Amino acid sequence: LDNPVNLYDFQTHARARLDPQVLAYLEGGALDEVTLHENEQAFLRKRLRPRVLRDVSTPDLTSTVLGRSIAVPVGIAPTAQHHLFHADAELAAARAAASAGIPFVGSTMSSISLEEIAQAGGLRWMQLYIQQDRVLTEKLVQRAVAAGYKALVVTVDTPVLGRRERDLRLGSPRQTYANLDDISAEGETLADAAKRLIDPRITWDDIDWLRSTTSLPFVLKGIMTGADASLAVEHGAAAVWVSNHGGRQLDRLPATIDMVAEVVDALAGRAEVYVDGGVRRGLDVAIGLALGARCVFLGRPILYALTCDGERGVAAALRIIEAELANAMALLGAPRVADLERSMVV
Numbered sequence: 001l002d003n004p005v006n007l008y009d010f011q012t013h014a015r016a017r018l019d020p021q022v023l024a025y026l027e028g029g030a031l032d033e034v035t036l037h038e039n040e041q042a043f044l045r046k047r048l049r050p051r052v053l054r055d056v057s058t059p060d061l062t063s064t065v066l067g068r069s070i071a072v073p074v075g076i077a078p079t080a081q082h083h084l085f086h087a088d089a090e091l092a093a094a095r096a097a098a099s100a101g102i103p104f105v106g107s108t109m110s111s112i113s114l115e116e117i118a119q120a121g122g123l124r125w126m127q128l129y130i131q132q133d134r135v136l137t138e139k140l141v142q143r144a145v146a147a148g149y150k151a152l153v154v155t156v157d158t159p160v161l162g163r164r165e166r167d168l169r170l171g172s173p174r175q176t177y178a179n180l181d182d183i184s185a186e187g188e189t190l191a192d193a194a195k196r197l198i199d200p201r202i203t204w205d206d207i208d209w210l211r212s213t214t215s216l217p218f219v220l221k222g223i224m225t226g227a228d229a230s231l232a233v234e235h236g237a238a239a240v241w242v243s244n245h246g247g248r249q250l251d252r253l254p255a256t257i258d259m260v261a262e263v264v265d266a267l268a269g270r271a272e273v274y275v276d277g278g279v280r281r282g283l284d285v286a287i288g289l290a291l292g293a294r295c296v297f298l299g300r301p302i303l304y305a306l307t308c309d310g311e312r313g314v315a316a317a318l319r320i321i322e323a324e325l326a327n328a329m330a331l332l333g334a335p336r337v338a339d340l341e342r343s344m345v346v
């Protein structure tokens with residue numbers, strides 16, 4: 001890929017290269033894929049109200065998440081099975097994130113182990129599914145602590161797997177789960193693994209239990225209402241991550257960007273708010289920040305970039321997002337992240 005100008009360039013290039021089954025796994029959503037499309041469409045419907053004459057000569061994109069400095073308020077969302085996209089797998093994306101000074105979230109379902117990913121350095125968080133086997137779940141938490149992960153991202157929108165029809169037709173690709181090698185069957189499909197590894201019985205009590213096992217701060221990912229955001233904080237969450245799993249779980253959910261304000265208002269500063277879903281432009285990041293998110297995460301775009309050129313591809317994609325964000329902030333009259341305000345978005 002010669003001269004990528006935006007994230008869609010990586011997408012086009014990756015689409016032409018990937019095996020149809022892997023592409024279906026990457027791009028697919030649940031049922032009619034209403035939510036999948038809505039995530040991107042909602043960003044495109046937003047209109048901006050810029051402020052002028054505000055000296056934007058030195059844009060400052062720095063921020064913090066959970067008390068740690070980041071160079072840009074953008075992060076890499078947890079996505080499973082990077083070996084399907086590039087031989088360097090998760091290490092490539094984690095290294096690109098570390099170089100860019102942004103957080104990388106490793107998936108429970110990663111293709112290489114969380115310890116191997118840790119070699120990338122940088123700010124890393126561990127995404128966790130509370131599994132049927134609580135001993136194994138607790139062991140994963142302890143391994144994450146030992147390997148220097150700074151937060152747990154507990155995904156709560158996946159008590160069961162969504163019905164992804166592209167996968168049902170083509171079959172989800174055979175996968176291996178390096179974090180779970182004591183129980184996962186080599187080459188198991190995602191659907192089969194999910195039935196054993198994801199626990200449909202989990203409740204808020206399990207969040208309390210998880211909290212009792214570690215002093216790591218935790219983030220609940222997959223919250224879509226102000227009511228659940230409030231409960232998350234009452235159960236000790238340090239942050240709430242507004243997500244609909246990229247439209248892969250419950251279909252007919254609203255776009256994530258349209259739920260950010262409700263969650264921000266419900267929390268009233270009690271916890272940080274993050275968002276992912278359909279972010280394809282630095283301008284989308286600016287909109288998320290203006291509506292009150294503290295960090296905006298990317299899922300599929302990272303996998304497209306990884307497919308194109310491993311670590312270099314992801315690094316290039318992150319540079320583009322950063323440049324687009326800096327440009328958007330300057331034109332909005334917001335030299336610093338804190339200058340982005342809700343009144344700028346309609």
Ligand SMILES: Cc1cc2nc3c(=O)[nH]c(=O)nc-3n(C[C@H](O)[C@H](O)[C@H](O)COP(=O)(O)O)c2cc1C
Nearest residue numbers: 077078079080107155245246276277278298299300
């Ligand atoms: C191929 C793929 C695998 C994913 N795997 C996980 C996972 O293991 N754990 C998780 O919490 N979310 C997972 N997600 C959801 C992402 O973290 C994120 O919520 C979503 O991709 C954001 O939307 P976007 O792809 O439009 O950026 C996955 C998404 C994709 C596309």
